[in-house]
Amino acid sequence: MLVAAGVLAVLAVLAASGVRAADRPERVVAIGGAVTEIVHALDRMDALVAVDSTSTYPPEATTLPDVGYMRRLSAEPIIALAPDRVIAMADAGPPVVFEQLREAGIAVTRVPDRSSPGGVLEKVRVVAGALGVEGRGRRLVARLSADFAALRRRVADTRTRPTVLTLIAAGPGNLMAAGRGTSAEGIVRLAGGRGAVTAYSGFRPLSAEAVIAASPDWLLLTRRALDALEGREGVRAHPVLGATPAARQGRVVSMDALLLLGFGPRTPAAAGRLAERLHPASSGGDR
Known part of the structure; x- marks a missing residue:
């Protein structure tokens, strides 16, 4: 009841202001780091009035009002911004928030996440359609399609498919690892590798025994996870990770979490960087 009353109060204030969407350019709230990156790639950052806490790129996104974490949203702060449209990833929520936004007359576009x-x-395509810039969307799709095709050709020339253990969080007794069907597994495959964890789906804590049994060729960590372990030296000194073939041979890669897992316009570049590390012989890079 308190939430509903809060929403009604905000609506009353907006109605009293007399502001109509037709009197000004469309105001948009982006929910999800990939959504914000796409808005940027479509050159429509001018439409954004707020983003969520996962929207850390481009840098100017961090100067906009933050409506909170995409899976724990509240309707009131979004409605208070008087947006015309909210563009949100499909897994944003809770669902009742989007019902409230629609009841408030705000258009809601949900973006599939594969x-x-x-x-x-x-x-x-979905974001470009929501913003009314379909032509820009087609051009961006063409460019990204070419980038992905070039990446596929490059990876096809490699002879090995090294196993990669991806850690999104790390701490004392807690190693949060990617399993099957995750965005981490997806980008590892794009880069010509294989996920080291196949016993479960999603992201879960991994036991010391499971880490040793996985015997990964490479360790892939988000920057936050690497920082929590106090850098590469901390990985090598870790009682569990340090025993893996990856750590013993210095095969540790770190990447920004949104770049690594977001599956947005920067994904071809992120997968290409990872491929250079996984396949140094074919790329001319080093470990």
Whole structure:
């Protein structure tokens, strides 16, 4: 009841202001780091009035009002911004918030989230359509399609498919690892690798025994996870990770979490960087 009353109060204030969407350019709230990246790639950052806490790129996104974490949203602060449209990833929530936004007369566009090249292109088409810039969307889709095709050709020339253990969080006795069907597994495959964890789906804590049994060729960590372990030296000194073939041979890669897992316009570049590390012989890079 308190939430509903709060929403009604905000609506009353907006109605009293007399502001109509037809009197000004459309105001948009982006929910999800990939959504904000696509808005940026479509050159429509001028339409944004707020973003969520996962929207850390481009840098100017962090100067906009933050409506909170995408899976724990509240309707009131969004409605208070008087947006015309909210563009949100499909897994944003809770669902009741989007019901309240629609009841407030705010258009809501939900963006499907598939961790694949086709999924990235679908996101672009949906966001471009919501923003009314379909032509820009087609051009971005064409560019990204070419980038993904070039990446596929490059990876096809490699002879090995190294196993990669992806950690999104780390701490004393807590290693949060990616399993099957995750965005982490998706980008590892794009880069010509294989996920080291196949016993479960999603992201879960991994036991010491499971880490040793996985015997990964490479360790892939978000920057936050690497910082929590106090850098590469901390990985090598870790009682569990340090015993893996990856740590013993210095095969540790770190990447920004949104770049790594977001599956947005920067994904071809992120997968390409990872491929250079996984396949140094074919790329001319080093470990």
